[in-house]
Amino acid sequence: MSRKKITVIGAGNVGATTAQRLVEKELGNVVLVDILQDMPQGKALDILESGPVYSYDSEIIGTNGYEETKDSDIAIITSGVARKPGMSRDDLLKINTGIVKGVAENIAKSSPNAILIVVSNPLDAMTYVAHKVSRFPKHRIMGMAGVLDAARFSTFLAMELKVSVENIQAFVLGGHGDTMVPSTRYTTVAGVPVEELLPKERLNAIVKRTRDGGAEIVSLLKTGSAFYAPSAAVVEMVEAILKDKKKIVPCAALCEGEYNIDGLFVGVPVKLGAKGIEQIFEIALNDEESAALKRSADAVKVLCEQVDTLL
Numbered sequence: 001m002s003r004k005k006i007t008v009i010g011a012g013n014v015g016a017t018t019a020q021r022l023v024e025k026e027l028g029n030v031v032l033v034d035i036l037q038d039m040p041q042g043k044a045l046d047i048l049e050s051g052p053v054y055s056y057d058s059e060i061i062g063t064n065g066y067e068e069t070k071d072s073d074i075a076i077i078t079s080g081v082a083r084k085p086g087m088s089r090d091d092l093l094k095i096n097t098g099i100v101k102g103v104a105e106n107i108a109k110s111s112p113n114a115i116l117i118v119v120s121n122p123l124d125a126m127t128y129v130a131h132k133v134s135r136f137p138k139h140r141i142m143g144m145a146g147v148l149d150a151a152r153f154s155t156f157l158a159m160e161l162k163v164s165v166e167n168i169q170a171f172v173l174g175g176h177g178d179t180m181v182p183s184t185r186y187t188t189v190a191g192v193p194v195e196e197l198l199p200k201e202r203l204n205a206i207v208k209r210t211r212d213g214g215a216e217i218v219s220l221l222k223t224g225s226a227f228y229a230p231s232a233a234v235v236e237m238v239e240a241i242l243k244d245k246k247k248i249v250p251c252a253a254l255c256e257g258e259y260n261i262d263g264l265f266v267g268v269p270v271k272l273g274a275k276g277i278e279q280i281f282e283i284a285l286n287d288e289e290s291a292a293l294k295r296s297a298d299a300v301k302v303l304c305e306q307v308d309t310l311l
């Protein structure tokens with residue numbers, strides 16, 4: 001069986017770490033693209049040279065163009081400017097719209113059948129940009145946010161309960177921003193609803209920390225934003241697709257009526273398999289959850305309306 005081809009655009013913190021994780025897991029051959037001269041070539045060679053030590057045969061090359069990315073099975077967009085302390089994801093909107101637009105045009109030309117995963121922030125709006133520009137069908141375009149948000153939620157719950165992270169099934173909906181909707185009602189610990197295990201105030205504090213999870217890392221790093229957990233989350237999505245796992249994970253998916261959202265990419269539970277997003281699951285929400293999701297979708301809508309004026 002020949003290896004799958006995965007293109008990662010943006011060889012910065014998120015892109016390079018994603019590329020490293022992909023070849024370490026031998027999920028495919030990787031093409032790492034960046035506008036900076038020589039940098040993606042250097043990082044790719046460095047990662048390639050780890051192969052003999054780490055025992056992987058996946059290949060990786062770096063490039064400044066799209067020739068080598070031709071006919072990729074998966075393309076991951078991480079190019080963009082990262083948040084600086086005090087900068088919200090939304091401040092990034094203008095700059096990253098321009099970057100993601102250019103990249104999506106190139107990918108649509110060089111890999112018209114690829115499955116596209118967007119990571120650049122503000123996530124839900126950048127996925128919308130990539131969709132508008134590439135015109136890829138909705139099952140082949142998605143944003144990575146929910147897996148990361150759920151991983152943060154799980155981390156904090158496991159810390160609080162002093163149990164394995166593997167026991168936590170965290171459930172997160174909505175946009176990847178201050179309005180995200182971590183659901184305590186649908187989150188379980190070894191099958192037990194978390195609401196039965198922790199008092200409301202503790203849960204509320206953990207939900208808040210999850211919502212602010214990106215900002216917490218930004219304020220600690222000072223010179224950039226999170227990349228270890230984001231790259232791990234991307235790789236989980238790639239693995240689900242390439243292994244046709246039919247795995248249910250939260251992703252930014254184009255909703256067309258689901259959850260009363262229309263024409264926007266918002267985090268919802270989806271089934272990921274070989275075709276990409278194979279199904280969106282509509283879960284029953286109570287009034288409070290519906291209102292929170294609506295607020296979140298409204299916030300995404302505002303950004304997409306701004307994007308419409310930029311494209």
Ligand code: APR
Pocket residue numbers: 009010011012013014015033034035036078079080081082083096099102103119120121122224225226227230
């Ligand atoms: N084409 C290719 N690469 C580009 C382009 C472009 N048009 N524009 C910028 N880049 C590259 C930069 O040269 C840089 O190497 O994107 C890379 C971004 O890397 P970092 O600055 O390290 O940012 P990173 O932490 O990887 O975050 C990337 O993901 O999580 C989001 O908010 C984050 O939007 C940000 C993105």
